Amino acid sequence: MSLLLCAATPFEIQPTINFIKERQLDSQITVLFTGVGLMASAYTLTKQVSSQQPTMIIQAGIAGSIDPNLALTQVVAVKTEVVGDLGVVEQNSFRDLFSLGFIQKDLSPFQNALLVNNNISDFAGELIQVAGVSVNEISTDKNRIAYYQQMLGAQVESMEGAALHFVALQEGIPFLQLRSISNYIGERNKQAWKLQEAIDTLNIKLQELIIKQIGS
Numbered sequence: 160m161s162l163l164l165c166a167a168t169p170f171e172i173q174p175t176i177n178f179i180k181e182r183q184l185d186s187q188i189t190v191l192f193t194g195v196g197l198m199a200s201a202y203t204l205t206k207q208v209s210s211q212q213p214t215m216i217i218q219a220g221i222a223g224s225i226d227p228n229l230a231l232t233q234v235v236a237v238k239t240e241v242v243g244d245l246g247v248v249e250q251n252s253f254r255d256l257f258s259l260g261f262i263q264k265d266l267s268p269f270q271n272a273l274l275v276n277n278n279i280s281d282f283a284g285e286l287i288q289v290a291g292v293s294v295n296e297i298s299t300d301k302n303r304i305a306y307y308q309q310m311l312g313a314q315v316e317s318m319e320g321a322a323l324h325f326v327a328l329q330e331g332i333p334f335l336q337l338r339s340i341s342n343y344i345g346e347r348n349k350q351a352w353k354l355q356e357a358i359d360t361l362n363i364k365l366q367e368l369i370i371k372q373i374g375s
């Protein structure tokens with residue numbers, strides 16, 4: 160097994176970095192910090208995948224929830240991804256690249272305009288599987304949030320998820336996007352976030368998953 164574990168920032172997976180060191184799992188797990196955002200993630204992931212040829216990629220991080228039924232600190236597995244803010248606003252409506260005719264909805268690796276993890280059930284176990292949206296700009300606008308929820312059916316928002324799905328699907332590498340809910344989107348009062356608690360639950364699940372995958 161050659162597992163690639165990636166996160167946008169070190170602080171999101173620091174407990175698991177310690178766990179990997181303590182258990183001397185470095186020979187089986189490579190850790191990559193992609194940086195925040197789709198562009199940095201797509202570049203660093205593509206570069207690492209080319210040199211390492213991993214057998215599996217796990218992306219772990221915090222996320223904002225669009226779905227009120229998801230609890231803060233709940234850990235979810237993201238089944239589908241879409242880039243939410245790539246397009247144009249026309250007559251007060253957002254149009255994405257599919258609506259504009261720049262990409263066909265089933266052009267590989269898209270399936271009906273989504274980047275779908277078809278093998279998620281092999282890895283997600285009992286985790287709830289959700290729909291993700293990735294953005295360049297953290298959402299605060301009510302209309303945009305309503306569009307993500309009602310038109311895209313998105314439940315969680317991150318800034319890197321779609322890059323993982325795109326790169327892994329293009330390269331044919333099994334993958335899992337693991338997210339822990341740190342906040343409800345649109346909430347910019349950091350007192351209402353559960354950042355550290357979300358990181359704690361994320362790392363508990365991540366370590367369980369690693370043990371399952373590498374069997375140590």
Ligand SMILES: O=C(O)c1cccc(C(=O)CC[C@H]2O[C@@H](n3cnc4c(=O)[nH]cnc43)[C@H](O)[C@@H]2O)c1
Nearest residue numbers: 167195220221222223297298316317318319341344
């Ligand atoms: O401003 C801060 O102090 C601060 C501290 C930690 C994290 C942040 C973020 O803004 C998080 C960006 C990071 O986490 C993901 N994330 C978390 N919540 C959301 C969200 O509501 N919408 C989009 N992304 C979110 C994201 O993937 C980034 O990697 C700020």
